Amino acid sequence: MSAVGATSSPWRTVLERLRHPDVWGRGGLFPLDAFRRTGRGWVARCPGGTHPDRHPSFSMPEGRSFGHCFACGYRQTWIGAALEHLGHSRDERGPAFHAAVTLLAERAGIAYGASATDPEPMRRVLTAAAAYLKQVLLADTRVAATCRSYLAARGIPETLLPRLPVGALDDSAGFTAALRARGIPAARIGATGLLAAYVARHPLIFFYTDTDGLSGFKCRKPDPDHKAIMNAKGFGGAREAASLFALDLAREAIAAAGATIIVEGEFDALVWHAVALARETAVELVALGGSGKACVEKFQTLRACGARLVYLALDGDAAGEAATAGACTVAWQAGVEVCVLPMPDGVKDPDEALRCLGPAAAQRALFARERALPGAVWLARYLVRTRPPTTPDAHVQLRRLAAPAALAMPATQREAFARALAPPLGTTPAALHEEWMATARERCEAAVRADLSAWARQFAVSVGHGALLERLQDAETRLAQARAQLASSAGILLPPAQERDGA
Numbered sequence: 001m002s003a004v005g006a007t008s009s010p011w012r013t014v015l016e017r018l019r020h021p022d023v024w025g026r027g028g029l030f031p032l033d034a035f036r037r038t039g040r041g042w043v044a045r046c047p048g049g050t051h052p053d054r055h056p057s058f059s060m061p062e063g064r065s066f067g068h069c070f071a072c073g074y075r076q077t078w079i080g081a082a083l084e085h086l087g088h089s090r091d092e093r094g095p096a097f098h099a100a101v102t103l104l105a106e107r108a109g110i111a112y113g114a115s116a117t118d119p120e121p122m123r124r125v126l127t128a129a130a131a132y133l134k135q136v137l138l139a140d141t142r143v144a145a146t147c148r149s150y151l152a153a154r155g156i157p158e159t160l161l162p163r164l165p166v167g168a169l170d171d172s173a174g175f176t177a178a179l180r181a182r183g184i185p186a187a188r189i190g191a192t193g194l195l196a197a198y199v200a201r202h203p204l205i206f207f208y209t210d211t212d213g214l215s216g217f218k219c220r221k222p223d224p225d226h227k228a229i230m231n232a233k234g235f236g237g238a239r240e241a242a243s244l245f246a247l248d249l250a251r252e253a254i255a256a257a258g259a260t261i262i263v264e265g266e267f268d269a270l271v272w273h274a275v276a277l278a279r280e281t282a283v284e285l286v287a288l289g290g291s292g293k294a295c296v297e298k299f300q301t302l303r304a305c306g307a308r309l310v311y312l313a314l315d316g317d318a319a320g321e322a323a324t325a326g327a328c329t330v331a332w333q334a335g336v337e338v339c340v341l342p343m344p345d346g347v348k349d350p351d352e353a354l355r356c357l358g359p360a361a362a363q364r365a366l367f368a369r370e371r372a373l374p375g376a377v378w379l380a381r382y383l384v385r386t387r388p389p390t391t392p393d394a395h396v397q398l399r400r401l402a403a404p405a406a407l408a409m410p411a412t413q414r415e416a417f418a419r420a421l422a423p424p425l426g427t428t429p430a431a432l433h434e435e436w437m438a439t440a441r442e443r444c445e446a447a448v449r450a451d452l453s454a455w456a457r458q459f460a461v462s463v464g465h466g467a468l469l470e471r472l473q474d475a476e477t478r479l480a481q482a483r484a485q486l487a488s489s490a491g492i493l494l495p496p497a498q499e500r501d502g503a
Contacts, residue, residue: 011101015078017108020060022237023078024067029107030081032058039450047081048074078104106191106234109216125179125188126214132178133167133194133205133217143170147204150222155271155355163277164270165207165248169219172200193217193232202230206266208240208289209247211304215239218266218289229266229290241297245287247305249273253284255306261285261341261367262302264314264323268350275359291319294327299334309337311372313350316343325382325405328375332408338375341366376413379405380420389424399425399435406436407443 020042024032032044034056041061046053046069057071066077080090082100092100110122137144138161147168148158156164169175172195179189189195194205194217202219206229209215216235220228231240246269254260261284263269269287276283286302288294291314302310312327314320324340331338344365347353353362373381383402389395402421406414414436418429425432 011079011097014101014105014108014110015065017110018065018078018104019238020062020067022107023081023104024060025237027236029103030085046072046074047076048072050074102187106193107237109193109234109239110191121188122191123213125184126192126216128179128182128184129175129189129192129194129217130165130167130207130214132175133169133207134162136170136174137161137166137168139170141170143203144168147222150204150224151270153224154267154351156274157278160274160277163249164273165209165246166270167205167207169194169199169203169205191234193234196233198230199232205232206245207248208235208243208245210239210242210244211301214248215243218245238297240289240293241295242301243289244298244301245269245289246273247286247301250282250284250286251305253282254286254302257284258306259284259309259311260302260305260307261311261313262327263287263350264291264320265289265349265351268313271351271354275354288314288323288327291315291323294323294330296330296334299327299331299336303334303336307336309339311339311341311367311369312375313341313343313366315349317348320349321382321386325379328379329405329408331375332405332410337410339369339372340375340378341372342378374413374416376409376417377420380417384421384424389426395425402432403436403439406432407440 021028021035023029024044025035025042032047035042035044036056038059041059041064043056043060044058044067045056046058048058048069050072053069053071058067058069058074060067065079066075068075076090079097079100082103083090083092083096086096086099086103088096088100137147148161151161151166152158156166175194176186176189180186193199199205199219202221204220204222206218206220207214208218216239217232218229218235219232220226220230245266250260250273263272263285264287266287266289269285272283272285284307288298299310310331312324312331314324314327320343328338328340343349344353344357347356350362350366353366356362357365380402383398383405387394387398387401389398398421402417406417409417414433415429418432422429422432
């Protein structure tokens with residue numbers, strides 16, 4: 001969250017809810033080339049357009065709403081970037097300024113102009129929107145009937161719909177009128193993201209939740225031939241990253257068990273929660289919302305809800321297994337232990353397991369804890385199976401892929417990871433451990449070097465010494481080449497460049 005200073009100014013409230021990835025990151029409002037994490041913020045190639053910036057110099061410090069290029073002095077703010085995107089000067093004020101802030105507010109998930117004394121104005125708006133969407137789903141309309149029929153075909157009984165985090169949108173005008181009748185301003189209604197034209201064409205709505213409650217919506221067509229699930233407008237960035245599907249249903253069970261089961265898609269969660277509700281029980285199960293949605297923030301949300309152990313039960317196809325591998329690493333980074341529940345033979349996902357095997361058999365075949373593999377063991381087997389070290393290049397690639405995971409996981413799992421990897425790599429667990437420690441030392445040195453380089457760049461710009469800046473850039477390149485040659489001759493595997501720089 002951006003620390004722009006405590007203030008009652010509504011536009012500053014908007015900035016406080018954003019981070020640089022929401023604005024300039026991949027998937028942000030105005031994505032920049034080579035955007036990546038660095039020691040105390042982010043860097044990217046300079047958007048000023050006056051130099052090629054082969055060594056990204058546009059620095060975006062954490063907790064600030066601007067970026068500054070240490071090579072050319074170009075400076076840009078989030079509001080300035082929004083103004084330019086809308087075709088105005090970045091110093092424009094008046095209506096153009098308010099339009100730019102409104103654009104940022106949509107990404108932040110709040111209504112521009114919300115009072116700073118009301119820190120969560122959108123939570124109540126989202127809750128009101130969800131209540132309306134639920135009423136529509138249960139109403140006697142063509143859209144609602146189509147959505148209910150589709151849900152029933154997917155194994156969701158109509159009698160359970162009032163208790164599940166799904167709804168329907170019949171038309172934007174009716175939605176707006178219903179919320180306006182509750183005294184909600186038009187700007188806040190727009191900030192729900194449900195007025196976008198494409199949402200009306202995807203009327204089945206899924207409700208997402210974070211640690212504080214309802215956080216946003218996704219939508220899809222109630223049609224088996226159209227599988228795409230889309231975010232409501234503005235539901236992305238840091239807000240989506242911290243959100244999960246069905247967390248509201250699973251929260252108490254997660255706290256009681258100290259653990260959670262994580263599945264991939266919304267229907268993987270819906271069908272199992274429907275089974276639990278039909279039995280008047282609860283299940284500690286949530287959905288990421290897709291194979292590419294695993295991130296540290298989601299696991300931090302689960303940890304805040306009481307989970308110290310996660311069981312990954314993602315899809316059994318190639319994309320699902322790749323997502324499981326990535327989820328192991330980010331879960332460890334969030335301080336959560338990991339086990340993996342592989343899909344039973346012949347089924348692709350938890351939804352299919354339930355349809356094919358029935359509740360009792362699927363429960364035993366999929367979620368029985370005794371069949372869970374420690375994350376480190378599963379990951380080692382996955383890496384060897386998908387990257388068999390049959391050639392010298394494959395051998396090096398496997399070692400390079402293993403190092404970041406080894407450094408992310410708890411020390412208690414690292415030993416098992418090394419034991420599983422050592423035989424196919426033709427080495428010993430002790431040798432792998434020493435190699436990983438060398439990589440860790442390289443990362444620490446790289447972080448210090450990056451901080452010193454950033455300080456030197458800032459100093460060079462502040463004194464107007466362009467020649468010094470060029471020499472610094474040249475020195476960085478030469479130092480990287482020399483270190484790579486030294487590491488190669490010593491047999492040490494360095495992490496990729498973006499990881500050495502603290503990405």
